[in-house]
Each structure stands twice: as structure tokens, then as C-alpha cells.
Amino acid sequence: xxxxxxxxxxxxxxxxxxxxxxxxxxxxxxxxxxxxxxxxxxxxxxxxxxxxxxxxxxxxxxxxxxxxxxxxxxxxxxxxxxxxxxxxxxxxxxxxxxxxxxxxxxxxxxxxxxxxxxxxxxxxxxxxxxxxxxxxxxxxxxxxxxxxxxxxxxxxxxxx
Numbered sequence: 001x002x003x004x005x006x007x008x009x010x011x012x013x014x015x016x017x018x019x020x021x022x023x024x025x026x027x028x029x030x031x032x033x034x035x036x037x038x039x040x041x042x043x044x045x046x047x048x049x050x051x052x053x054x055x056x057x058x059x060x061x062x063x064x065x066x067x068x069x070x071x072x073x074x075x076x077x078x079x080x081x082x083x084x085x086x087x088x089x090x091x092x093x094x095x096x097x098x099x100x101x102x103x104x105x106x107x108x109x110x111x112x113x114x115x116x117x118x119x120x121x122x123x124x125x126x127x128x129x130x131x132x133x134x135x136x137x138x139x140x141x142x143x144x145x146x147x148x149x150x151x152x153x154x155x156x157x158x159x160x
Contacts, residue, residue, distance in 0.1 A: 002031055002034060002036070003035075003038060004035055004037055004117055005115035005118045006046050007108065007120050009133060013156045013158050020048055024150065027148070031058070034058075037059070037060050039061075039084075041062050041064070043074050044077075047081065059089045062091045064093045065107035070082075109139065112136070112139060116145075117148065120150065122150075
């Protein structure tokens with residue numbers, strides 16, 4: 001089983017989310033269910049990847065950064081989060097009470113330690129804050145991990 005971690009933007013436009021889903025589905029289909037997907041289940045790319053892992057017959061391992069993590073998700077992302085946590089073969093809960101950059105960074109580093117490779121839904125720009133996708137990519141690359149960047153042509157992040 002190949003262990004693939006995901007890191008990606010939360011704020012994908014609807015059109016970009018559809019394109020990203022198509023690319024992630026193709027990446028996972030090439031492994032024919034022989035995948036353990038590792039995801040923090042954030043809104044956007046993380047949830048799309050996790051949904052595709054489950055849909056494709058792979059095994060999902062969820063990494064929950066903090067005890068209050070679910071409440072910090074945008075309301076539309078909470079129901080999918082609940083379904084994905086329920087579908088996960090394993091749920092790793094980090095020892096943080098409150099979500100924030102420290103918990104997110106620790107969760108990402110933990111996830112990378114479990115992974116064979118990283119798929120990053122990333123526009124290639126610097127992180128907007130600590131523990132962003134750019135930092136996760138840099139950490140994976142510095143560890144010598146294979147990183148596959150997914151950013152389909154004409155992709156965009158939602159304003160705001």
C-alpha cells in the first residue's frame with residue numbers, strides 16, 4: 001500500500017474544485033485502491049482528496065489537529081468532515097485543545113512522517129500564513145519526499 005498525504009488550499013473556486021477532483025481521481029485510479037490516503041480533512045483540497053480515496057476503494061487515515069478542529073471548519077465543510085471521520089480506517093488525534101498554526105503544523109509534520117509521498121493542491125505561491133501548503137511542500141521536499149503538485153490550468157482560489 002502506498003501512503004499518500006494531501007496538502008492543499010481550502011479556498012478553491014467551484015470550477016477549480018471540479019478540476020482538482022478530476023486530477024486527484026486519476027492519480028488515485030492509477031493505484032487501483034492500493035492507497036492509504038492521509039488527510040487532515042480541512043475544507044477544500046483535503047476533503048476532496050479524502051472523498052476520492054474512499055470512493056476509489058482506498059483506506060483513509062484522518063489526522064485531527066486539535067480537539068476543537070471541527071468547530072473551526074466552515075459550516076458547509078462540517079457534514080463532509082463528519083462523514084469522512086466515520087469512513088476513516090484510523091483517526092489520529094493530535095494532543096492540542098485549540099486549533100491554530102502550531103496544531104496545524106504539528107499535524108502536517110505527523111502526517112508527512114507517515115507518508116511515502118505528498119500530493120499538493122498548490123498554486124505555487126508562498127503561504128498566506130504559518131502552516132500553509134507552501135510550508136508543507138517545503139518540509140516534504142527538504143525530507144527528500146516525492147511531491148506531486150496538482151494545479152490544473154486556469155485554476156484559481158476564491159477571493160477573500
